[in-house]
Amino acid sequence: MLPAMDVSEATWIERARKGDRRAFDRLVDAHAAAVWRVAWRIVRHREDAEDVVQETFLAAFRSMPEFRGEAAFSTWLHQIARSRALNHLQRASERGRRASAPLDADREESVPDRREPSPLRALESKELLRRLAECFEKLPAPWKAVLALRDAESLSYEAIAEAVGIELGTVRSRLARARFALKDCVDGGTR
């Protein structure tokens, strides 16, 4: 049974499946904002997110004949967006093009001092977001991937394991490391 959807969208989808680009344009209008949010939450970089969104819709258009409607169109589209976004993270990492300044040597070697109270929760929301963006950028791509898929996209560990191609146990340990690295970085900016 097809998932419930707007009748006009079903029509656009059917037309787009037959190659009607104008019908697909309507789908772009309807879904671009949501796809943008998916892309941005994973890559957290404006230009990259724009690339991901464009690639997503291009890929989706070319794959429309294969869309059978087993899942909602938006679900299918978001899966493509996630896949493209993960590609982007990986490529950015390989190029090292956005490698951030290294942490100082002391921090690299030491376990964070966990006896002091964390000032993170005292941060203004805007400041927290700013630091989060800055620190997220410094994470290696594999950590970004699991963190974004879990905390931003709320995927299950199983879904993350499948999307990234790693074992369940690795998802769990990598996620913990990514979270505490991110937390320590955000905290570090306040001390």
Place this chain on the structure above:
Amino acid sequence: MSDGSDHPLESLSAYLDGELEGAPAAEVRAHLERCARCRGDLDDLRAIAAAMKEGAPPLPGELTDRIKSRLAREGAGATVVRFPRRLWIPSAAAATIGAVALLAIVTLRQRPAEPVPIEPETQASKTLADAHPPEPEAKRDAPPLRKRVAVKEPAPRNAPAPPPRFDAMTRSEADERRNLAASDAPRAAPPMAVGGVAASREARTRPCDFDLATPLAGWTWTVRDRTEAIAALRAAVASTDGRVRLVLDPAFEVAGSPSDLAAIRSAIERLGAVTPDPVESPSEPAECVRRVVRLAEASPE
């Protein structure tokens, strides 16, 4: 995972996600009751998780127009093909038999790429990973077959190899391409950079650089023996679900030994989705092909 002071950090993270049940969950709860620090950490992690869902800027106003323009321009014909690094095959042996370059021509139909496994970090530059070394991977991928940029001039052996070149560029990648030369120096030589060939900045801005608007994208590889060549073929076919047509460039017949070429040609035939006939892509700039020839002739060790 622990920070060395019996704080169950990994369990705390899993607890946050509701991934713990029974005894493990009870242990974390008991720890939280007596550890104010971990209670604080848990709150911090919650705050971060909540913040991770926020902050997306609004959709750029002109983005949908750009998407539609691209759809109109290249909707059915452009090529965006990924090479999942997971599918790249490791070097077989240090001994080099000969260099064989393969020209891959992507067919016009394209489905969305499969999820690409994200590799453990390999950046030379230090990041947060340095402060928190990665855990041992349960599934460690083999080192990749190094895909190289077609280059103009041969360079001394053991020179740092250029970073992998992707077949299709996005806008931002195209911008970065101009600065690639600067990124060569600090990168560590890749594990397969035996007989490496340095890529000049000029060479990369020549017509061999493809972008999304190019109807047919070209890939070149430098491989060191027939094992690598066949592995590259398999990776190409696997990573595109067979929607790639591989062409053995006739120019490379002079670079490899007859037995190597026979093995490669046989592999091409067995893979099915490829053609053994040496055909030059009509849209491939002639200069690009010639440059590939030079690379092949320069590389055998």
